[in-house]
Amino acid sequence: MRLIQYLDQRRLRVALVESADAVRPITIDGGTYALAQAAINTGESLEDAITSRLEDRLIDYQELVDERRLLPPLTHPDPAHCLVTGTGLTHLGSADTRSAMHAKTQVAETELTDSMRMFKLGVEGGKPAADSVGAQPEWFYKGDGDCIVAPEAEMPSPAFAEDAGEEPELAGLYVVASDGTPWRIGYAIGNEFSDHVTERFNYLWLAHSKLRACSVGPELLVGSLPAHLEGTSRIVRDGQTLWEKPFLTGEANMAHSIANLEYHHFKYPGFRRPGDVHVHFFGTATLSFADGIKVREGDRFEITLGDFGRPLRNTLQVQPELETTHVNAL
The missing domain is CATH 3.90.850.10 (Fumarylacetoacetase-like, C-terminal domain)
Structure with missing residues (x-):
């Protein structure tokens, strides 16, 4: 599994990398930091925390790059x-x-x-x-x-x-x-x-x-x-x-x-x-x-x-x- 962070209308988001062209958002506010804290607090693995929060939609990876919305992970x-x-x-x-x-x-x-x-x-x-x-x-x-x-x-x-x-x-x-x-x-x-x-x-x-x-x-x-x-x-x-x-x-x-x-x-x-x-x-x-x-x-x-x-x-x-x-x- 690989994750990225990005901005979505000033909201900090985290997504799972599906391919070289697409990422799948993870439902949580606060990006990777919030995702990690949630996994620590519930005692679940990070992989499980990701899987249980995956959204159905995909986002174009290159658009995030072109629009300068990509952040450190x-x-x-x-x-x-x-x-x-x-x-x-x-x-x-x-x-x-x-x-x-x-x-x-x-x-x-x-x-x-x-x-x-x-x-x-x-x-x-x-x-x-x-x-x-x-x-x-x-x-x-x-x-x-x-x-x-x-x-x-x-x-x-x-x-x-x-x-x-x-x-x-x-x-x-x-x-x-x-x-x-x-x-x-x-x-x-x-x-x-x-x-x-x-x-x-x-x-x-x-x-x-x-x-x-x-x-x-x-x-x-x-x-x-x-x-x-x-x-x-x-x-x-x-x-x-x-x-x-x-x-x-x-x-x-x-x-x-x-x-x-x-x-x-x-x-x-x-x-x-x-x-x-x-x-x-x-x-x-x-x-x-x-x-x-x-x-x-x-x-x-x-x-x-x-x-x-x-x-x-x-x-x-x-x-x-x-x-x-x-x-x-x-």
Whole structure:
């Protein structure tokens, strides 16, 4: 099952994807968030909650796209209660790119960079046995729900940014129940979108480089996740493919298990606040930046992944210069 969210005369709606051309509305007010809360509160599975509320009519999928009514597949009524975070160095092969970015001088072959050391921890202990705690991954914060842009919408990059690079990856989407239990609603394609030049200058600027917009969707995959997923990341400029590369994700291609990444995120009480939504990126191993690509305004990012339906597409938009922000004293 795959879900989308959309606007219907300013009402937030959720629908089941029937085909590449049509979606079937689900009878509930409040979109995916309300649907998930209903399933949690009644103790039914999300699949059952969907099936019991399906409408008879179909809606044209492309019309939603053309009319710009398509939304991220899970949102919170108050964006401040949606936390967007992620983990890096989780995928086999990803350490090479990150280590090269962070290396400043030649070192002995036996010496590990911080990136390689973190990656090695994941390879050795990122997939613990059931009910065991594995290696702690890298972790970062991107922002609240306001940093998520809808599929097909413009991806804003601040004027002060040094780079505006895509990061094609898998994202987990969660709702925290009233008793503080996190529930995974499903998975979606994600473009985590970062400033790789800023990060490369000094890896201690990683936190700065991640405070950018991102996008997820358009479809939310409900149910089990295939262990092996093959996707394609593409940049289109003036109607022509500027860069294209395949990427792999899913646990078969990761140093960490999904459960281990989830544990090390939700172990913090502040991330188990009842009612909150979480969007968590699981990392990538493929970047156009690593191939020397410099994107510019108007370039379109396109990410396609396995069984996730329509691609996630966003067009880069460079924001205008802002006046210097002054802090006033009261």
